[in-house]
Amino acid sequence: MSMDQALQTxxxxxxxxxxxxxxxxxRLENEPQDDETVNAMFRAAHTIKGSAGLFGLDAIVAFTHVxxxxxxxxxxxxxxxxxxxxxxxxxxxxxxxxxxxVVAESGGALxxxxxxxxxxxxxxxxxxxxxxPAHAAGVPAIHESPVAASxxxxxxxxxxxxxxxxxxxxxxxxxxxxxFIRYLSTIGDIVSLAIDDSELPGLxxxxxxxCYLSYSIEFRxxxxxxxxxxxxxxxxxxCRLRIFPPPSHLAAFVExxxxxxxxxxxxxxxxxxxGILTGHELETALRxxxxxxxxxxxxxxxxxxxxxxxxxxxxxVVDVALEKQRQIRDHKAQEARFVRVSAxxxxxLINLVGELxxxxxxxxxxxxxxxxxxxxxANSAVANLVEEIRDGALKLRMVEIGETFNRFQxxxxxxxxxxxxxxxxxxGGADTELDKTVVEKIGDPLMHLVRNAMDHGIEAVEARVxxxxxxxxxxxxxxxxxxxxxxxxxxxDGGGLKKEKILRKAIERGIVGPGQNLSDSEICNxxxxxxxxxxxxxxxxxxxxxxxxxxxxxxxxxxxSVDIESAEGRGTTVRIRLPLTLAxxxxxxxxxxxxxxxxxxxxxxxxxxxxxxxxxxxxxxxYVNLRGEVLPFVRLRDEFEIKAPxxxxxxxxxxxxxxxxxxxxxxxLLGEFQTVIKPLGSVFRHxxxxxxxxxxxxxxxxxxxxxxxxxxxGVARDAQRLVRET
Amino acid sequence: xxxxxxxxxxxxxxxxxDALQYLTFMLGGEMFAIGxxxxxxxxxxxxxxxxxxxxxxxRGVINLRGxxxxxxxxxxxxxxxxxxxxxxxxxxxIEVAGEQEKQVVGVVVDAVNEVLEIPQEEIEAPPAFxxxxxxxxxxxxxxxxxxxxxxxxxxxxxSLDDLxxxxxTHAHVTSAADVEAAQ
Numbered sequence: 001m002s003m004d005q006a007l008q009t010x011x012x013x014x015x016x017x018x019x020x021x022x023x024x025x026x027r028l029e030n031e032p033q034d035d036e037t038v039n040a041m042f043r044a045a046h047t048i049k050g051s052a053g054l055f056g057l058d059a060i061v062a063f064t065h066v067x068x069x070x071x072x073x074x075x076x077x078x079x080x081x082x083x084x085x086x087x088x089x090x091x092x093x094x095x096x097x098x099x100x101x102v103v104a105e106s107g108g109a110l111x112x113x114x115x116x117x118x119x120x121x122x123x124x125x126x127x128x129x130x131x132x133p134a135h136a137a138g139v140p141a142i143h144e145s146p147v148a149a150s151x152x153x154x155x156x157x158x159x160x161x162x163x164x165x166x167x168x169x170x171x172x173x174x175x176x177x178x179x180f181i182r183y184l185s186t187i188g189d190i191v192s193l194a195i196d197d198s199e200l201p202g203l204x205x206x207x208x209x210x211c212y213l214s215y216s217i218e219f220r221x222x223x224x225x226x227x228x229x230x231x232x233x234x235x236x237x238x239c240r241l242r243i244f245p246p247p248s249h250l251a252a253f254v255e256x257x258x259x260x261x262x263x264x265x266x267x268x269x270x271x272x273x274x275g276i277l278t279g280h281e282l283e284t285a286l287r288x289x290x291x292x293x294x295x296x297x298x299x300x301x302x303x304x305x306x307x308x309x310x311x312x313x314x315x316x317v318v319d320v321a322l323e324k325q326r327q328i329r330d331h332k333a334q335e336a337r338f339v340r341v342s343a344x345x346x347x348x349l350i351n352l353v354g355e356l357x358x359x360x361x362x363x364x365x366x367x368x369x370x371x372x373x374x375x376x377x378a379n380s381a382v383a384n385l386v387e388e389i390r391d392g393a394l395k396l397r398m399v400e401i402g403e404t405f406n407r408f409q410x411x412x413x414x415x416x417x418x419x420x421x422x423x424x425x426x427x428g429g430a431d432t433e434l435d436k437t438v439v440e441k442i443g444d445p446l447m448h449l450v451r452n453a454m455d456h457g458i459e460a461v462e463a464r465v466x467x468x469x470x471x472x473x474x475x476x477x478x479x480x481x482x483x484x485x486x487x488x489x490x491x492x493d494g495g496g497l498k499k500e501k502i503l504r505k506a507i508e509r510g511i512v513g514p515g516q517n518l519s520d521s522e523i524c525n526x527x528x529x530x531x532x533x534x535x536x537x538x539x540x541x542x543x544x545x546x547x548x549x550x551x552x553x554x555x556x557x558x559x560x561s562v563d564i565e566s567a568e569g570r571g572t573t574v575r576i577r578l579p580l581t582l583a584x585x586x587x588x589x590x591x592x593x594x595x596x597x598x599x600x601x602x603x604x605x606x607x608x609x610x611x612x613x614x615x616x617x618x619x620x621x622x623y624v625n626l627r628g629e630v631l632p633f634v635r636l637r638d639e640f641e642i643k644a645p646x647x648x649x650x651x652x653x654x655x656x657x658x659x660x661x662x663x664x665x666x667x668x669l670l671g672e673f674q675t676v677i678k679p680l681g682s683v684f685r686h687x688x689x690x691x692x693x694x695x696x697x698x699x700x701x702x703x704x705x706x707x708x709x710x711x712x713x714g715v716a717r718d719a720q721r722l723v724r725e726t
Numbered sequence: 727x728x729x730x731x732x733x734x735x736x737x738x739x740x741x742x743x744d745a746l747q748y749l750t751f752m753l754g755g756e757m758f759a760i761g762x763x764x765x766x767x768x769x770x771x772x773x774x775x776x777x778x779x780x781x782x783x784x785r786g787v788i789n790l791r792g793x794x795x796x797x798x799x800x801x802x803x804x805x806x807x808x809x810x811x812x813x814x815x816x817x818x819x820i821e822v823a824g825e826q827e828k829q830v831v832g833v834v835v836d837a838v839n840e841v842l843e844i845p846q847e848e849i850e851a852p853p854a855f856x857x858x859x860x861x862x863x864x865x866x867x868x869x870x871x872x873x874x875x876x877x878x879x880x881x882x883x884x885s886l887d888d889l890x891x892x893x894x895t896h897a898h899v900t901s902a903a904d905v906e907a908a909q
Contacts, residue, residue: 358792595776596775639778640778640779641778641779642778678792678793678794680777680787680794680796681794681795681796681829681886682829683784683796683886684777684780684784687777687779687780689778689779690777690778693787693794695789695794699773699789700773700775701775701787701788701794703775703777703778
């Protein structure tokens with residue numbers, strides 16, 4: 001991985017962490033303090049700082065360090081969280097975001113005003129820290145953890161402490177203890193040496209060829225533990241050797257542990273990697289652990305405990321190692337749950353799957369024509385698999401909408417302060433999934449709708465109280481699936497749309513003729529017309545009269561629709577309806593004359609034959625009796641001006657969209673068809689009633705019907721006809 | 727983004743100094759030419775899907791190795807009768823630079839002739855009238871063996887905005903006509 005790529009990863013990760021911080025802060029504001037959340041926030045800040053250090057982004061390190069200090073005090077309970085602190089930390093989070101954007105992404109530096117703002121924030125942060133001395137912002141103190149300062153090893157100073165008890169057999173095996181100690185002095189200075197002769201038995205019991213002596217050595221050396229241990233390699237089996245690192249090494253150990261590669265999540269291996277423990281020591285300790293497990297209690301003490309008990313590693317170091325081990329495991333668990341894949345690769349895959357579907361359809365067609373049963377069988381097995389692959393591939397791109405919704409917590413919070421309103425955000429259906437490409441494009445329209453609802457929808461507190469409503473306004477974001485589309489609702493409990501005012505304005509602007517009679521919902525939907533804004537006062541947030549029409553256009557570009565529902569005095573709900581995916585759908589293929597059309601299968605309810613009797617009177621009216629229900633229909637032949645004469649039979653495809661049922665009259669029903677959507681290019685951008693195209697197994701192009709637009713067209717035409725007749 | 731880069735790298739197809747080579751083709755008995763740099767390929771006419779409610783000069787769409795390409799009837803585009811399909815009818819696939827991105831468009835021609843080199847000095851300015859084609863469609867009149875060849879300005883003939891716009895007015899006209907007819 002090159003440095004650039006690494007930096008890119010860092011930037012992406014930081015954005016994620018910042019979002020996490022924001023979510024935590026907003027939660028902290030409402031909920032009592034909980035250690036885990038504070039910890040998570042601390043970790044987030046710490047990671048941003050640590051990684052920034054790797055890239056030499058000093059400005060980020062300096063600022064984040066101050067934030068981290070405060071968070072650390074919060075974590076330790078020295079500081080309590082209140083609204084003011086959350087506010088401050090939110091600002092800090094934004095500043096870190098700015099730093100990352102400026103320093104890491106574009107490699108620039110903050111301008112004077114921004115730097116000053118950062119300084120001010122850092123100053124306020126330091127002021128919040130109780131009695132603790134403030135570190136200078138630029139100098140992160142690494143060794144401020146209590147571990148480093150506590151000392152507490154068995155010896156003082158910067159000397160290693162070696163304790164060697166030679167086995168009785170050493171001399172018989174031809175080893176001379178003195179030679180080892182002499183050799184030891186070649187890699188360092190022996191500061192002092194004490195001989196422990198307490199093992200020495202009485203003269204009559206003493207074996208002159210046995211060694212009874214133990215040595216206790218203070219040893220000053222730059223060598224690491226493994227090197228020191230290696231000195232005694234030849235007598236390793238015959239002696240009890242303990243090497244205690246000098247206390248001054250503790251901090252270094254801690255640091256090394258913290259920077260361990262994370263290749264292993266075994267405590268012992270971690271300690272070895274950091275050079276604190278040697279392989280031999282670990283083996284011994286593990287054996288001890290096993291023997292304890294086999295002993296009377298039958299429980300297995302943790303390896304850390306064994307190591308501390310044997311004095312091989314200080315307790316503080318083990319604690320740090322345990323923390324590190326937990327981190328690595330967390331990280332591993334996360335890695336196992338998610339794989340980062342670039343969206344491009346995913347798109348490529350989905351395109352290929354699209355081609356596979358088309359090619360598969362071609363093969364199926366040939367297999368059917370050949371009349372070879374075995375081939376047909378094999379082909380349908382392939383087709384089934386292709387369908388599963390298609391669904392799987394599309395699912396890869398599905399993301400939950402919750403993340404998008406959560407971003408609005410902050411928007412709502414900040415904006416309600418700015419507006420001086422009290423508004424809470426409720427989120428529903430956060431786990432509803434939709435295509436990532438849709439999610440990316442829905443952010444802006446949603447933002448606009450939310451702002452609109454807060455600015456114009458929800459009234460000021462006094463007005464709410466006067467109207468007998470709770471002072472706190474509620475904005476609700478909700479999402480759910482409904483017949484192959486996803487519905488996103490932005491609802492407020494505000495004043496609702498003032499229909500009279502809208503109508504008056506529409507007439508003023510010439511959008512509606514004065515004599516026209518409009519239903520309530522039609523009036524509401526007028527707000528989506530271009531250049532329409534009823535806000536008497538234009539605030540800096542919304543109300544410039546651009547927007548709602550842009551929202552509508554953006555959503556239509558995604559093959560979606562938007563609808564507004566409002567009860568005066570009770571609130572407004574904007575309902576966005578979007579297709580689940582933009583790439584591949586299940587379609588239903590129908591034929592009219594020589595042309596083929598695809599109806600999205602999710603919208604198809606059933607197919608019925610248009611009876612001869614109905615055909616006779618169909619010229620006069622455009623509805624049939626569907627089991628006692630009135631079913632209006634659209635003749636595709638007339639709608640699309642297809643000249644070929646109708647076939648002997650005609651069928652009706654019954655579709656449902658947004659609570660509306662209607663029929664399409666077609667010649668032939670050609671069955672289900674996996675439809676890879678191909679855009680129709682800008683030449684056809686004004687073409688209503690066709691939403692795209694697809695390629696059939698034969699290689700021909702079929703057009704995809706835009707069901708909502710066709711239904712709307714039918715409604716509009718009838719309305720026109722009525723106007724003309726009256 | 728990538729489209730922009732492509733445009734920058736490739737000389738504009740209509741730039742005269744680069745368009746020394748031309749593909750000549752027949753349309754209603756007349757010879758036309760298009761700068762060769764704009765042309766991607768030439769295919770046989772067939773497998774065309776009509777798109778409803780489009781003006782006559784949009785014949786429909788075809789499947790060009792997996793992408794859906796609109797096909798323009800040049801003859802109707804020039805305000806003449808639509809092309810009669812014969813055995814020699816071809817679709818010339820042309821790349822047109824749009825406002826934001828390039829689009830591939832097919833045009834129906836009666837027959838494709840050959841690729842010719844027409845030196846810049848052999849190209850006359852379009853006549854003010856008389857060609858019975860909108861003058862902005864003509865880049866120039868090339869002289870080949872003593873005959874005039876109409877060199878088309880592909881950018882204008884196949885201007886996507888123009889095509890889409892006309893189609894919109896067409897839709898308006900028909901709906902207005904409907905209303906009148908009904909009254």
